[in-house]
Amino acid sequence: MIRLGVPSKGRLMEQTFDWFAARGVTLSRSGSDREYAGQVQGAEGVSLVLLSAGEIPRELAAGRIELGVTGTDLVREKLAGWRSDVAEIAPMGFGHADLILAVPECWRDCEDLDDFASIARDFRAAHGFRLRIATKYHRLVRAWLAHHEVADYQLVDSQGATEGTVANQTAEAVADITSSGETLRANNLKILGAEPILQSQATLFAHRAALGDVRPFLAQLGVAS
Numbered sequence: 409m410i411r412l413g414v415p416s417k418g419r420l421m422e423q424t425f426d427w428f429a430a431r432g433v434t435l436s437r438s439g440s441d442r443e444y445a446g447q448v449q450g451a452e453g454v455s456l457v458l459l460s461a462g463e464i465p466r467e468l469a470a471g472r473i474e475l476g477v478t479g480t481d482l483v484r485e486k487l488a489g490w491r492s493d494v495a496e497i498a499p500m501g502f503g504h505a506d507l508i509l510a511v512p513e514c515w516r517d518c519e520d521l522d523d524f525a526s527i528a529r530d531f532r533a534a535h536g537f538r539l540r541i542a543t544k545y546h547r548l549v550r551a552w553l554a555h556h557e558v559a560d561y562q563l564v565d566s567q568g569a570t571e572g573t574v575a576n577q578t579a580e581a582v583a584d585i586t587s588s589g590e591t592l593r594a595n596n597l598k599i600l601g602a603e604p605i606l607q608s609q610a611t612l613f614a615h616r617a618a619l620g621d622v623r624p625f626l627a628q629l630g631v632a633s
């Protein structure tokens with residue numbers, strides 16, 4: 409049996425269902441919206457597992473599901489050396505979002521990463537603690553800042569409503585996902601850097617050791633492995 413892990417709620421779930429339906433495979437939730445069991449029609453030997461998008465990377469890496477749909481951001485963040493356990497099969501064309509670093513709009517002297525690095529350097533002397541960046545993307549943000557030689561900061565864990573941390577004075581900057589930019593604008597934050605830390609979209613992944621087993625199903629879907 410091929411276990412297919414799909415986000416259990418929201419637009420990501422609906423758009424995933426649409427993506428499979430367009431390829432002749434009907435995914436559906438059995439019972440109520442609160443029941444996390446599902447059904448697959450139009451494919452033999454495939455079962456549906458509804459999971460939190462954030463848990464799908466770990467389940468894929470462990471081989472508890474053979475196929476899974478989630479954002480590329482979550483796979484890269486949650487799995488060190490993700491390529492050894494997980495294979496990227498097909499970008500799905502939705503769930504586009506950029507992981508970015510943002511600071512208050514009113515920081516007029518901070519327009520790029522060089523400005524940010526020097527503000528961070530001076531911050532500790534002025535305030536007695538390192539400049540705080542709120543994020544749930546610890547691995548990706550650390551790697552990106554190290555690559556850009558920004559060292560004088562601390563990460564503050566934020567699992568939701570991250571853009572609010574600046575107004576709440578629990579962080580000076582945020583690193584979070586944006587798509588329309590509305591949340592950043594509403595919280596008076598501006599993006600730093602010409603390029604995002606990462607460009608993400610919903611993607612079909614496979615447990616690498618199961619690639620042989622899933623190949624016929626992928627061929628039915630019209631995607632190459």
Ligand SMILES: Nc1ncnc2c1ncn2[C@@H]1O[C@H](COP(=O)(O)OP(=O)(O)OP(=O)(O)O)[C@@H](O)[C@H]1O
Nearest residue numbers: 460461462478479480481482503504505585587608
């Ligand atoms: N505003 C957005 N627009 C497009 N994609 C987004 C947006 N916010 C998050 N995403 C993407 O959706 C995926 C799921 O994000 P997130 O972990 O926040 O979802 P969630 O539904 O809160 O998950 P969980 O069930 O784990 O709480 C991620 O890959 C992320 O990049």
Ligand SMILES: O=P(O)(O)OC[C@H]1O[C@H](OP(=O)(O)OP(=O)(O)O)[C@H](O)[C@@H]1O
Nearest residue numbers: 568569570584585586587588589590591
């Ligand atoms: O650029 P925008 O279109 O405004 O989208 C960005 C927002 O969407 C996500 O939050 P989500 O709604 O998933 O809630 P969360 O804060 O609980 O993560 C993300 O964390 C941003 O807050």
